[in-house]
Amino acid sequence: MATPTLDKADTAGAPEPGFADSPYITVTFRIRRFNPEISEEATWEDFQLEIDPKERVLDGLHKIKWELDGSLTFRRSCAHGICGSDAMRINGKNRLACKTLIKDINPSKPITIEAIKGLTVQKDLVVDMEPFFQAYRDVMPFLITKGNEPTRERLQSPEDRERFDDTTKCILCAACTSSCPVFWNDGQYFGPAAIVNAHRFIFDSRDEAGEQRLEILNDKDGVWRCRTTFNCTDACPRGIEVTKAIQEVKRALITRRF
Amino acid sequence: MKIHKYDTVIVGAGGAGMRAAIESTKRSRTAVLTKLYPTRSHTGAAQGGMAAALANVEEDNWEWHTFDTIKGGDYLVDQDAAEILAKEAIDAVLDLEKMGLPFGRTPAGEIDQRRFGGHSRNHGEAPVRRACYSGDRTGHMILQTLYQNCIKEGVEFFNEFYVLDQLLVEEDGVKKSAGVVAYELATGEIHVFQSKSVIYASGGTGKFFKVTSNAHTLTGDGQAACYRRGLPLEDMEFFQFHPTGIWRMGILLTEGARGEGGILRNKDGERFMEKYAPVMKDLASRDVVSRSIYTEIREGRGCGPEGDHVYLDLTHLPPEQLDAKLPDITEFARTYLGIEPYTDPIPIQPTAHYAMGGIPTNVQGEVLSDNTTVVPGLYAAGEVACVSVHGANRLGTNSLLDINVFGKRAGIAAAEYAHTADYIELPENPAAQVQAQVENLLSATGTERVAVIRKELQETMDANVMVFRTEQTIKTAVEKIGELRERYRNVSVQDKGKRFNTDLLEAIELGNLLDLAEVMAVSALARKESRGGHYREDYPNRDDVNFMRHTMAYREVADGGKDSIRLDYKPVVQTRYQPMERKY
Numbered sequence: 001m002a003t004p005t006l007d008k009a010d011t012a013g014a015p016e017p018g019f020a021d022s023p024y025i026t027v028t029f030r031i032r033r034f035n036p037e038i039s040e041e042a043t044w045e046d047f048q049l050e051i052d053p054k055e056r057v058l059d060g061l062h063k064i065k066w067e068l069d070g071s072l073t074f075r076r077s078c079a080h081g082i083c084g085s086d087a088m089r090i091n092g093k094n095r096l097a098c099k100t101l102i103k104d105i106n107p108s109k110p111i112t113i114e115a116i117k118g119l120t121v122q123k124d125l126v127v128d129m130e131p132f133f134q135a136y137r138d139v140m141p142f143l144i145t146k147g148n149e150p151t152r153e154r155l156q157s158p159e160d161r162e163r164f165d166d167t168t169k170c171i172l173c174a175a176c177t178s179s180c181p182v183f184w185n186d187g188q189y190f191g192p193a194a195i196v197n198a199h200r201f202i203f204d205s206r207d208e209a210g211e212q213r214l215e216i217l218n219d220k221d222g223v224w225r226c227r228t229t230f231n232c233t234d235a236c237p238r239g240i241e242v243t244k245a246i247q248e249v250k251r252a253l254i255t256r257r258f
Numbered sequence: 259m260k261i262h263k264y265d266t267v268i269v270g271a272g273g274a275g276m277r278a279a280i281e282s283t284k285r286s287r288t289a290v291l292t293k294l295y296p297t298r299s300h301t302g303a304a305q306g307g308m309a310a311a312l313a314n315v316e317e318d319n320w321e322w323h324t325f326d327t328i329k330g331g332d333y334l335v336d337q338d339a340a341e342i343l344a345k346e347a348i349d350a351v352l353d354l355e356k357m358g359l360p361f362g363r364t365p366a367g368e369i370d371q372r373r374f375g376g377h378s379r380n381h382g383e384a385p386v387r388r389a390c391y392s393g394d395r396t397g398h399m400i401l402q403t404l405y406q407n408c409i410k411e412g413v414e415f416f417n418e419f420y421v422l423d424q425l426l427v428e429e430d431g432v433k434k435s436a437g438v439v440a441y442e443l444a445t446g447e448i449h450v451f452q453s454k455s456v457i458y459a460s461g462g463t464g465k466f467f468k469v470t471s472n473a474h475t476l477t478g479d480g481q482a483a484c485y486r487r488g489l490p491l492e493d494m495e496f497f498q499f500h501p502t503g504i505w506r507m508g509i510l511l512t513e514g515a516r517g518e519g520g521i522l523r524n525k526d527g528e529r530f531m532e533k534y535a536p537v538m539k540d541l542a543s544r545d546v547v548s549r550s551i552y553t554e555i556r557e558g559r560g561c562g563p564e565g566d567h568v569y570l571d572l573t574h575l576p577p578e579q580l581d582a583k584l585p586d587i588t589e590f591a592r593t594y595l596g597i598e599p600y601t602d603p604i605p606i607q608p609t610a611h612y613a614m615g616g617i618p619t620n621v622q623g624e625v626l627s628d629n630t631t632v633v634p635g636l637y638a639a640g641e642v643a644c645v646s647v648h649g650a651n652r653l654g655t656n657s658l659l660d661i662n663v664f665g666k667r668a669g670i671a672a673a674e675y676a677h678t679a680d681y682i683e684l685p686e687n688p689a690a691q692v693q694a695q696v697e698n699l700l701s702a703t704g705t706e707r708v709a710v711i712r713k714e715l716q717e718t719m720d721a722n723v724m725v726f727r728t729e730q731t732i733k734t735a736v737e738k739i740g741e742l743r744e745r746y747r748n749v750s751v752q753d754k755g756k757r758f759n760t761d762l763l764e765a766i767e768l769g770n771l772l773d774l775a776e777v778m779a780v781s782a783l784a785r786k787e788s789r790g791g792h793y794r795e796d797y798p799n800r801d802d803v804n805f806m807r808h809t810m811a812y813r814e815v816a817d818g819g820k821d822s823i824r825l826d827y828k829p830v831v832q833t834r835y836q837p838m839e840r841k842y
């Protein structure tokens with residue numbers, strides 16, 4: 001068994017999450033501002049800040065809000081990638097601000113930050129999430145069973161449990177849906193997140209409403225709109241294989257086997 | 259100002275709030291007011307599991323679980339409540355499974371269980387596998403499953419509505435709940451919700467610490483709303499410091515990591531928990547492990563150039579096991595520390611994690627206005643409440659359990675009460691206090707900044723009322739908090755708008771944190787003993803003669819408007835367990 005010692009950790013060169021001992025750098029956050037109380041026009045605004053590159057983009061946004069401009073508005077809560085509040089477009093890619101370290105996005109150039117696309121911007125980085133959650137509700141995202149409930153738990157083999165493990169990780173951040181060109185062009189499309197959550201139930205051996213859910217997704221605004229651009233898979237901060245899940249739903253629609 | 263009328267109003271949409279909503283929506287017209295979207299709640303951050311003596315993998319029973327809970331809480335637990343918790347745990351887990359929760363499974367297809375700190379077989383003989391889990395995202399799965407079932411039941415949510423005031427009306431000498439006042443984030447509009455019953459399920463208050471596992475939004479809003487209206491707060495000095503937070507960041511790394519075999523080591527590579535807890539070792543209760551870590555650090559055996567942390571070592575566990583059982587926390591180490599847990603140990607330090615104290619309730623979730631009097635129509639459940647099942651120190655996996663058991667109980671009780679009760683007439687100008695608070699902050703021109711005061715508060719809390727406390731450190735904190743509360747009166751916000759004014763809300767949240775921090779410090783100062791999460795170096799022993807009792811803190815307002823804290827005490831409910839010395 002490897003017994004770690006101080007030496008080992010030090011020479012392993014594991015980067016320390018230090019604040020005091022690491023050099024601060026100056027970065028520019030170029031943020032897309034919008035506040036209809038002030039103007040109907042959205043504008044870009046630059047902020048310069050001194051920050052440790054090992055900190056999160058979210059830390060940078062907080063620094064701006066807390067020290068430079070209190071009106072900068074964004075959603076956040078957990079600050080470590082599990083609540084799904086702070087999906088935004090960072091340097092043109094959808095990411096969670098709390099899961100993106102500044103050093104990983106080339107801080108030598110201005111870092112652009114704007115609201116996710118395809119949902120109405122309400123103020124700065126805050127969008128209207130209602131259409132997104134509506135699509136989620138539309139796929140009936142809850143277990144549906146028939147007959148009497150057992151007194152103990154329903155049995156499920158580890159293999160059956162594994163079958164839908166990936167899609168249970170979704171935190172409903174909308175990074176996938178708002179990176180999808182089909183969704184941008186037509187907000188009626190259910191979008192990848194709703195399909196991911198339908199997948200989570202369709203492939204759950206305990207669920208008995210797979211046919212119903214598949215019919216919903218067979219709709220003109222359903223899975224067939226997907227053009228397999230893989231943007232969603234790239235965007236997912238939970239590492240869910242979104243495109244694969246959509247493909248599995250498509251296959252299930254053809255074979256009616258799941 | 260808009261006025262709404264509901265039978266039942268629930269404040270908060272984490273685990274406790276949504277579990278309550280599922281019950282109360284079936285029985286009464288219910289509105290859930292939540293400052294976040296429900297799925298953003300911090301229940302989703304819980305990782306390791308939910309305890310229940312299912313005995314799926316080895317012998318276990320709920321009586322052992324009751325004992326562990328009481329012992330874990332250093333005998334400050336109300337034993338009748340702990341019995342309910344442990345007994346109803348089994349159905350609480352089975353309920354969730356039937357709602358669709360994807361638990362980990364045994365080869366036979368039953369719900370799998372893992373070890374967790376403080377949970378033992380036969381009253382402390384050896385660790386027992388009692389925690390039902392879903393990878394290391396059990397809280398996430400509970401939050402998702404409850405939200406999914408809220409959708410199924412048609413629960414009515416008011417998302418991004420901040421409850422800022424609790425309306426209490428005195429009728430025949432009894433304080434009753436008339437409803438709540440809320441601020442709508444999107445529009446800045448103030449709403450009054452008149453209701454027959456109100457359930458607080460708004461979570462914890464951990465953001466008054468700097469190194470914390472708590473979300474930015476955990477600012478004790480429910481506790482503060484009740485406290486300001488003269489209701490007591492119970493046992494606020496008891497706060498849990500989780501042993502394994504990511505060094506300096508505080509992000510939680512589940513105790514399940516030690517349940518799977520992870521080991522804590524000091525700079526010499528020594529498995530130091532063997533010295534402090536010969537039987538349970540790394541799986542002793544959290545207060546014990548956190549103190550042991552700091553003892554190692556103080557005695558010069560901490561790791562790193564500043565010797566200010568220790569290691570959580572998972573390197574001896576097979577990578578497949580880490581991938582299957584601990585995928586999220588291993589990813590946190592990679593993302594935030596750049597460390598590969600397959601090959602390198604993870605630097606950790608204790609992190610402020612959980613408020614054992616809160617709004618006092620009985621086992622039906624009814625809120626108390628003193629040691630015994632119920633406030634008709636007012637309920638609380640989950641971390642905001644103090645039943646008290648956690649006493650002086652909560653066992654891991656008992657909070658996910660608490661929100662399910664007592665969330666369900668509060669939901670049923672509140673809805674049933676709403677059937678028998680009438681609306682209480684609203685006070686004149688029900689929104690006056692909130693309107694004044696909002697207008698004052700928006701028009702203020704003071705020079706103090708919210709972020710500056712908050713940072714100073716967090717620093718003083720970390721330095722003075724964390725794992726080790728003395729009369730002197732606590733007094734320093736009390737003084738500092740007093741100074742910060744003064745300065746807070748001179749605070750102003752930059753955003754003066756109505757739309758999504760999170761600047762304003764952060765100012766309001768800071769006001770809540772300041773009030774609650776003061777209650778915590780003042781309660782801690784008066785408790786001249788060491789028990790569970792409250793450790794006084796100047797009084798290192800438990801003192802059952804003088805302090806086997808719950809603290810009850812009340813806000814008193816003098817004629818001139820100056821407020822102060824009055825402390826009172828409430829007896830602990832004991833059924834069959836006599837206090838013993840706590841050894842692990």
Ligand code: SF4
Nearest residue numbers: 170171173174176236
């Ligand atoms: S699938 Fe991934 S990107 Fe899409 S909503 Fe879920 S977590 Fe976010």
Ligand code: FES
Nearest residue numbers: 077079083084098
């Ligand atoms: S703040 Fe929770 S996911 Fe980023």
